[in-house]
Amino acid sequence: MEKNQIVHSCDNCGKIISSQTLPLSSGTTIISAGINGPKxxxxxxxxxxxxxxxxxxxxxxxxxxxxxxxxxxxxxxxxxxxxxxxxxxxxxxxxxxxxxxxxxxxxxxxxxxxxxxxxxxxxxxxxxxxxxxxxxxxxxxxxxxxxxxxxxxRGAQTEIDLLNSCGCQDCTGTIIGKSGCEQYLEDNITxxxxxxxxxxxxxxxxxxxxxxxxxxxxxxxxxxxxxxxxxxxxxxxxxxxxxxxxxxxxxxxxxxxxxx
Known part of the structure; x- marks a missing residue:
């Protein structure tokens, strides 16, 4: 061994785990299609x-x-x-x-x-x-x-008053007016x-x-x-x-x- 020569020891230089050459896969070209006319x-x-x-x-x-x-x-x-x-x-x-x-x-x-x-x-x-x-x-x-x-x-909420002749208690027919136990609401949300x-x-x-x-x-x-x-x-x-x-x-x- 020559004088002043440096030798490096290597316990594990690494190795190739796997290697392979992949073949070209065949395929078919697909032409995109869409609707005709105004879209x-x-x-x-x-x-x-x-x-x-x-x-x-x-x-x-x-x-x-x-x-x-x-x-x-x-x-x-x-x-x-x-x-x-x-x-x-x-x-x-x-x-x-x-x-x-x-x-x-x-x-x-x-x-x-x-x-x-x-x-x-x-x-x-x-x-x-x-x-x-x-x-x-x-x-x-x-x-x-x-x-x-x-x-x-968002639109304003609307409410429809329902007519009820029975009230919410006995259906005696003596009270005719807005139903007190039922509400009909509409909301317009886009x-x-x-x-x-x-x-x-x-x-x-x-x-x-x-x-x-x-x-x-x-x-x-x-x-x-x-x-x-x-x-x-x-x-x-x-x-x-x-x-x-x-x-x-x-x-x-x-x-x-x-x-x-």
Missing amino acids: VAKIPVVLGEREIQIDVEAVFKLNEPFFEIKRIKKNVYLTQCKLLPRSGVIAADGTLISGKLFISGFVRKNIEYATADCVEKEVVSGRIAHTTIDVPFTAVTEVVYAVPPVVNV FTESPYCELEGVRIFEDDISSDPLYHKTNSNVQLYNKVTEKMVIYIRLKVLQLQQVNIPYIRYCDSDCDE
């Missing part, structure tokens, strides 16, 4: 699209004092996106012009930072650690409708499809300021930090949709010699 489809309709600016300032601590932040990876998640369809502007003819949209969520941040485990006069050594935090946000915005939502309002949101895209601008400094006891030129003050501007692009019935007309395509 009525229930499909998602875009009520409006909005890019919302949310400004957030947060202060947080990492798992331990840190020397430097190396990288921050971010993702945005929505926990609420609720439209109040009749809470905005309504035209004189009753047409819905806009509605208020309530959104909530959080920015999940995976922060990679450097520690200072070993500090000498001219050298700082440490680990690359990470902490994941969720920074919450809440906002309200107004969505101008490209297509008004379909909203069905349900509304609930609008929902789709998250289209996100832009995030941020400034992270290390704060609450600590000076290392063996080297006063090495400064550690306990906290991070974060200022974020988040732009969230949303689509608000609702299932609606849409008429799809039949379009006839003719050659130049078609009769008009």
Whole structure:
């Protein structure tokens, strides 16, 4: 064996449990069929699209004092996106012009930072650690409708007074009037499809300021930090949709010699 050669022992290098090549399975192409002529489809309709600016300032601590932040990876998640369809502007003819949209969520941040485990006069050594935090946000915005939502309002309850000549006791025929023991009620309820949101895209601008400094006891030129003050501007692009019935007309395509 040559000098300075390093030999690694391996008790278990792993093994292949199974492997096989799968043949191509034959199949039959099926042509989709549908009804001819004008159609009525229930499909998602875009009520409006909005890019919302949310400004957030947060202060947080990492798992331990840190020397430097190396990288921050971010993702945005929505926990609420609720439209109040009749809470905005309504035209004189009753047409819905806009509605208020309530959104909530959080920015999940995976922060990679450097520690200072070993500090000498001219050298700082440490680990690359990470902490994941969720920074919450809440906002309200107004969505101008490209297509008004379909909203069905519950009708007023109606009551029918029943005539009864017997009352609720003896049927003597001496009392004629409204029945006191029977009511006839009518309610008119038409349900509304609930609008929902789709998250289209996100832009995030941020400034992270290390704060609450600590000076290392063996080297006063090495400064550690306990906290991070974060200022974020988040732009969230949303689509608000609702299932609606849409008429799809039949379009006839003719050659130049078609009769008009």
